[in-house]
Amino acid sequence: MRRVGPLLGAVAILLATGAALALAAAGRDRGAGETGPAVAAPNRAADEAAAKDGAGRSTDAAPAVDPDELARISVAATPEVARRVERIRGLEFARVPRPEVVGGGHLRRLTEREQGRRGAAEGVAGDEAAARITGLLAPDEQLEDALTAGTDLAAAAYDTRHDRLYVVSDAVVPNRALVEFTLAHELDHALEDQRFGLPAGGRVNDDGALARVALSEGSATAVMSEYASRHLGAAELLAATGGLDAGTGDVPRFVVDQLLWTYLGGRRFIDALYRIGGGWKLVDYALRTRPPRTTEQVLHPRSYLRDERAPAVRVSGGALRERGWRPAGRGVLGELGTGRSSLDWQAPKTTLDPAIYHDAHRF
Template structure:
């Protein structure tokens, strides 16, 4: 899905993990975080201590994860100015970041981002303020920040050095980036994208979840406990991550960014924790790296992954003959369980999201751009995009609940919304006129079809073809690659390093009521 593309893109660049502390909506170059720039650089003695600790912490990481040390890890001290320059350069050059920016208009079309939101400057500010350290799998170097004291960086080192050992085990550059490239131009490429759409995001969640597990164990060392001994700590960390009080920028971020940023850390930790508790360190680390999950569904449902349960994946028929005269292919992907959770929470509230997301049984979207959109301004507008979305649910009641939630959002997404009952073929259709063209919503059994921007006769033809193509039962995702709408964002974000989002990096277990000591 689009989010998976984003998160995946960020994860590829700096390395699987970085630490974020907060966000600011102003671009980095206009409003640097005052609190961060006020901190003095560490002394030479502190830098020497931090460099010395790398090998000691690497030994702990290897013992905790059972991932072997193949060779020592290079280390480098960098300044905030160097971080700023790196992030800007990465956004300009990284292919994942470019895919993320291309996906922005689709996220706005779905209503996951406001139409007037500007993604790039917000993310630059967020990352600059929040990053706490990162391992660069391209240069094989762990980057240490010269304005954070050694004792504060050591837990982050445990996290980042986990990525170093993962890199030595599987080669993170290629392991983390396995999604289909480019725009799908025909039915074969459409379905290749769908078959592999969420894998990058799932792999990011594995990488960050493993690093978070080691991070927790390192922090727990004074207590003699580990995450496997006290699995309730994982849930408490997730609760803390959801609390953005300590991060003003994160608190202002759209729900999409908040959840996609945290997903690899929080849901990834829960996934790894479930395997760790059930089967031990080798299964949770080396075995998962060798046989990673391929979808957000498996990350959110680790029992399904461990049971080798089939992952719901839908197919597209050849719709190009219906579209190619007036439209150019723009994007195709999976609307996965994480996407549904965010979409329903944004449109219907957290209670609705909690109830509906587990009932998801597959989803696919297709976006095309009108050939009449010629100028850059026209191409960047959601009005240039026509969108279809087909979702399957475990039962008809859940399908109808999702349809109600989605329909209620139409007047908030568009202006000039008028329902046209006379144009509705039966009680299972809803037809609207909007400022961006016709909207058709329809339901049949456990399936919900949405068309936004295609003219009504064409929308019905697309629906009938798509519904008739679906198999009766779920299909196992065939490839190792995947692109889920929102998770592209998660993949892109996680590539910039470990984040301090919602206070995860500052968290300590000592002195907290009810925590193991």
């Protein structure tokens, strides 16, 4: 399944659950003199609860938002938030982007236009077949619903192609603490894009693309969390995020799980690099020179440091072609996808055993 365009950003489900997780982790793990991101212990139960909460609950309609008021707060807050993000990250902006307040429909149109330019909608049938065979897609789910998943769930986004920052009026209430929390995430994307260049997208069934997204989203989530622990009041932030609509609509569950993992699993990867390197230098190296190649490297940071690579796998379909079969699609599922499909209640009995197919997952 193709990744959504060149947009990187925070989703409402992350903001709604991440505030509590980030502030709790920061309070638990940071010493009085530390200056880097709070290094949270792996919290898979919290991650799973966040995904279940967003995918399974029905939320009330969000209160009406005044876009002009949201724009005023966003523009006024940006210079200060940018300076603080620079201090956290140890980097300087070449130019601070001015936030634009848009509706969710605007982001969707931008994404659809980008998909048309990249030909992203081609091959959906093949990708959908692969997702069903591996058990990632339920019988009543459509992969087409996931093509604009990132924009449907977005609270804000940064466009790497045009260096533009968007705040979504459908998702963010005009609350100063929530706006700063959201801007910290997006401004980190902008800062790292200016300094290193960020990936502009790829296929979600491409394990390498998913790993690279986890690097950039994990870094932005770590900065956002550190920003909250330094500069925002817990009570005000939690109250503001409590009003967000964190529902996920018709987006397939495995897409929501993957999306949330790029933030929270990516955050754990960033925390590990920060801790091992004693600062941001390993994160900078990953962004500038050698991003993680696989989700295995993100899940196991020592594998990244050793640059362990998946063994080459050759897939030959000659015999099947002779019997009239034709290729429907191809991709690399990776450790994250393999583990997800093997544990999923909807996976068919033919699902591969991840204990056997742990390092190489090309199909």
